[in-house]
Amino acid sequence: MSRAADVVVVGGGVIGGAVAYYAARRGLRVTLVDQPKPGRATSASAGGLWPLGESAGLGCGVIFHKAMVASGAAAAGQGPEQLPQSFLDFAIRSNGMFPRLSEELREAAGMDIELEATSLLFLMYDEGDEAFARALRQSWPGRRSQLEWLTPEAAAGAEPALTRELRGALRFHGDDQVNPYRTADALRAGARRHGARLLSHTEVTGIEVERGRVVAVRTRSERLPTGIVVNAAGAWAGQVAEMVGVEVPVRPVRGQIVCTATLPPLLAACVSTTDCYLAQKQHGEVIIGSTTEEVGFDSGVTLTAIQTLCAGAVRAVPALADVEVKRVWSGFRPGSPDELPVLGPVDGLEGYLNACGHFRTGVLTAPLTGLMLVELMMGEQPSYPVEPFLLSRFARAAERGGGLARRQVEQVEEAEEVGGREGVRRRG
């Protein structure tokens, strides 16, 4: 029954699902292999699509930055670092694919990924927040039309549930949200509808390489002959890459999330503060995230995180104080040293493609990742330049003598020193 696949995708999260979906849609014979693991990021994710916010370091970035300032590991007065322009453009392009993808998946899989035009609001509590927002507005002159400065009165008018203790808010138009696991489910179902074969609960045990070419993927129960393997294994991507002798510097960066009971509409926009972010999902739950911690594959939750996230949520939306918490969970962002995804081919090994290292933005950048990967498989010019995301960038940075990668590593070590168990990398 199993004829050779054109491509085997390892990992069934939102990235693997997107690669499988776009590949199957192009008529490729796709096999998706997935082994669900505790802490898989897609299921843990909040589902924010915040290309502007994420690039500016909102979401988890400002939260982590504040913690670092408090612990003395980062200087006060300036916000978190912005990600490079290449990432911003990449994220914006991917975000723009969602409306059409949503319709396609509704058609192909009969599933609603709950895409909502919410916008993202950054709340300014103090002078530092305000200075950060001002600088952000100045640094993106080309994006002025997407940024809206709200006075405290305007913020209260737009979002009555917000605290009145605000100096204002900065709205990012176009930063929206989806339901992350519905999105992954729909992508997998869509892939299947286009003929993909899905092997759930199947662990990849090896990848066969002959004369520098990938020839097959092995699972516990079968050998899957294929010319192409895509590593979309999220936080576990390093382990998959190791099977072909490639070192992919992706590691788990834990984020904890608090989820409230189902509520009537309370927040129209997603909200980002220096304490937490909040997103009310279509189901009515408010998701309160998130920490950024390097604790390996420990998918537990901590008292401190629950307390600080809840306190941050009550500060932003006082009415949440009386709302019940439904659950707290955690997930592993697949973090790369420069926080950018690791995409495309590696030197000296044909038929192997990375689609990993998406850190905080896997849901957001899944569509463009999927599309680019298929274009790379087909030997076409990708819709977006892959160069900034190639694995080889780390080697080049190292050759340059302690470039980007090295600087990042030092920061990581420092953060771990300072934060101890709850310590962390730069941001998430």
Next chain:
Amino acid sequence: MARRRVEVLPAGRRMRVPLLVVGGGPAGMAAAIEAARGGLACTLLDEGPRLGGQIYRQPPASFRVRDARALGRDHGRGAALRAELAAAGAGIDARPGTSVVGIWGRDVAWVAGDASGTITAEQLVLATGAYDRPVPFPGWTLPGVLTAGGAQGLVKTMRVAPGRRALVAGTGPLLLVVANQLHQAGVEVVAVVEAGRPSWSPRALGKVWGEPGLLKDAWDHWRALRRAGIPLRFNQTVFAAHGAREVEAVTHGPVDPETWSPIRERARRVDVDLLVVGFGFVPNTELTALAGCRHRYVHELGGWTPVRTARMETTVPGVFAAGDGAGVAGALVAVEEGRIAGITAAEQAGLLGSAEAERRRAPPAARLRSLARVREVLDEISRLRPGLTELATPETVACRCEEVSIAEVDGALAHGARDLQAIKLMTRLGMGPCQGRNCAPSMALHVAHAAGEGPEAMGRINPRPPIKPATVGALANLNLHRIGDAQGRAAQPAGSQG
């Protein structure tokens, strides 16, 4: 580089206790009593307004009881235990109205209304009890369908008759107790249908012989049922509850004596406005799971149970589990297990010598051996048979929080899901406020039955804090208060608007 730690609050603000007992039912009370007798001060938390747990539940303080005998034999046993607790004096710091929402190592987070905090315990006894096993069948979520424990709670605690005309279905001796209590409360009980069948062989009788009290209990309940003219039918069960908005009628009928598969062609319909269903209990193992204890699946004990030594210690040293929460075996067993846990905790704290501890453990250990023989007899009747999972139809609700149907669960199975965690992600089953308490036990059996595997292969839906209702505001204040501050204190941060 100097190591600096980020602390929200100085650790000194947290409360430290030598022994924390979670759960104020028979097992928890007994553990506290024996620990205090051994000289070990202990803090006893219970979520109810008064101690006693489900079985020794007391009417609210505002109720006046004229004739205590009317409350039944369990009430007497509860009163005796409460008297022991009172006699133990200041060694026990009892805190009703306090829920434990999570455990991190030895740090226990609690919530009492808007207040919350953390207690660090040197030793822990988890005596969390059990809850009614939900069994899905068409109509099981209709108002007017109550669990045996729920119906008992209404009658026993609140003195409320939950309906006018009732059918009682399920398995086990509790059915007789509930039927009699309903009858006394003025409810017309049309029948008690017991899925199992007693095998009163001489061997079985011999096993119960050492427990005359229990034998008399059973006999009394059975005789009362006879006097009330309530028929007791074996190898029968409920098939469906009918009604537009609430229960108006129930279909019931015979089951295969070996498998309990429903024999639908012989179903009968009866008009009732109350259906009481009792298929036994499921241990509350959220806290033992969060404490990191190893668990195993024991069908007869209600499912997943913590692995324990004969001294009730779990696989985590210093963490004990006692009572129905460690495997459903009833209040009498719970008390003895609690005693052993309390004595051992005092011994491990260095307050009792090993010989003295052994001497104190001997009587409860002997009682447990005797009760275990009765247990074997009850298991022959009430061990759940796989045909029970055939009661549900594809349209039947599996997860009532998220309104997931059996058909959706089966769809997830067809899509390759092989355990409860995967089904959860695909269907939202167990994602509601109950965290799968109401669906996981029955779905483990359903999926196992469909997949031809044991329910243990289905895994568990991992408990996540908070395991009891807690508000965002309360959790925002975790470890800000000592436990003594809990009463009558508004813990809302400034600026709260409610």
